[in-house]
Amino acid sequence: MASQGSTYKPKKHAAFLVRCLRGMPPSAISLDSNRMTLAYFLVASLDLIGALFTDTKESDRNEWIEWVWDQQLPAGGFRGSPFSGPFDDACSSSTAPSPTHSSSQAHLASSYTALLLLSLLRAPMDRLNRPGLISFVKSCQLSIGSFSPLRIEMNAEDDVRMVLCACVISDLLGDWRGVDVVRATTFVERCLTYEGGYGQRPGQEAQGGTTYCSLVSLLLLSTAPSSSPSTFPPPSTSRKTISWCLHRQIPQFTIPPLPDADEVGEVRGGGFQGRTGKKGDACYSFWVGGALCVLGASNLVSTSPNRAFILRCQSPVGGFAKAPGERPDPFHTYTSLAALSLLKSSSEEEEDLGLGEMDPVRNVGVGAVEWFEKERERLGWVL
Ligand SMILES: [Zn+2]
Numbered sequence: 001m002a003s004q005g006s007t008y009k010p011k012k013h014a015a016f017l018v019r020c021l022r023g024m025p026p027s028a029i030s031l032d033s034n035r036m037t038l039a040y041f042l043v044a045s046l047d048l049i050g051a052l053f054t055d056t057k058e059s060d061r062n063e064w065i066e067w068v069w070d071q072q073l074p075a076g077g078f079r080g081s082p083f084s085g086p087f088d089d090a091c092s093s094s095t096a097p098s099p100t101h102s103s104s105q106a107h108l109a110s111s112y113t114a115l116l117l118l119s120l121l122r123a124p125m126d127r128l129n130r131p132g133l134i135s136f137v138k139s140c141q142l143s144i145g146s147f148s149p150l151r152i153e154m155n156a157e158d159d160v161r162m163v164l165c166a167c168v169i170s171d172l173l174g175d176w177r178g179v180d181v182v183r184a185t186t187f188v189e190r191c192l193t194y195e196g197g198y199g200q201r202p203g204q205e206a207q208g209g210t211t212y213c214s215l216v217s218l219l220l221l222s223t224a225p226s227s228s229p230s231t232f233p234p235p236s237t238s239r240k241t242i243s244w245c246l247h248r249q250i251p252q253f254t255i256p257p258l259p260d261a262d263e264v265g266e267v268r269g270g271g272f273q274g275r276t277g278k279k280g281d282a283c284y285s286f287w288v289g290g291a292l293c294v295l296g297a298s299n300l301v302s303t304s305p306n307r308a309f310i311l312r313c314q315s316p317v318g319g320f321a322k323a324p325g326e327r328p329d330p331f332h333t334y335t336s337l338a339a340l341s342l343l344k345s346s347s348e349e350e351e352d353l354g355l356g357e358m359d360p361v362r363n364v365g366v367g368a369v370e371w372f373e374k375e376r377e378r379l380g381w382v383l
Helices: 010-022 026-049 058-070 108-120 130-139 160-173 181-190 208-221 235-246 261-267 282-294 303-312 330-342 366-378
Strands: none
Touching: 010 026, 010 330, 026 058, 026 108, 026 330, 026 366, 058 108, 108 130, 108 160, 108 366, 130 160, 160 181, 160 208, 160 366, 181 208, 208 235, 208 282, 235 282, 282 303, 282 330, 303 330
8 A cells, every 4th residue: 555654774774875885776877976975965864863983884984084074175164076077967947056167176065065974974074174165155245145066157057955065054154254245144044935935036936946045045144253144034925835845735635536646646646746747756854844944933844744755665675766766876865864764753653763863054963063163162163
């Protein structure tokens, strides 16, 4: 029965993730130039399962830490990998960045995931070129307030996903000198659509991933010292945004399905779609569910059908796919686990999956955020 949830298989997922860290499956070769983000999905998944420090060797973790530091450029910021070339997204509609970039260039998304990766691996931060990273963040902001993934003279496409990267980096560093807060806030506010969700850029269609990025950005921007007095969530729009997010959850049909309703109602029911009229996809349980967490409205999600949908996306070989029966990949594995952690069921009949606690704003386990904060204190990074 499609309506029944599958059993959670953490051991299979840990084995899949470790296999991926040792050698990526052929389907992920196109992601090579963005290996930093890929490593983040894998390591963050192991962290949520609770297998990072039990199922990997200390020597391997030290090697990964060294690899991350090797991607830090002398002027500040991190590149995605030593490889130079174009790449495609793991999920075409995901928020994973997809620019072409050169091995000699720092990249905003890679810098964001590098900080999270180092925190997950509990790396001392003494080697972080903090002034260089702040200066790199500053060099990516356009006059309209948005951020480009590369220094603005590289003419890469800017959007709200990069605003999120700049905001999380600034928040972690405890230093907002790289961000013109007023301009960035104005840009994100302009991404709000008539539907209530946020688009990638002003005038574009509302989408789950960019709604998450916009809300996290607005929340963090509201905490910046140079922020004008404002409240988050914005009362005038949050009700509409919550409603838009909740309507992205696909209902489960209890009536006999129509001939073509099986995929929509039975197999994908309970999951979330990224945009109005689209099919359910496991990653949107995180992007839309995360957006609702940021808005303080995750209690309104119908958690049991969502959990059952995500568990149906598990692959027999470990890992999660975007939909039941499809091939698993690191990106959907991470977002599935993150969604299961964030949208816990309150039902006592459902087994606790034992997943680590997530920080929905910084998009990583709370232990990693606490590690970074301790390092910040130890190194005296105070303005
Ligand atoms: Zn997806």
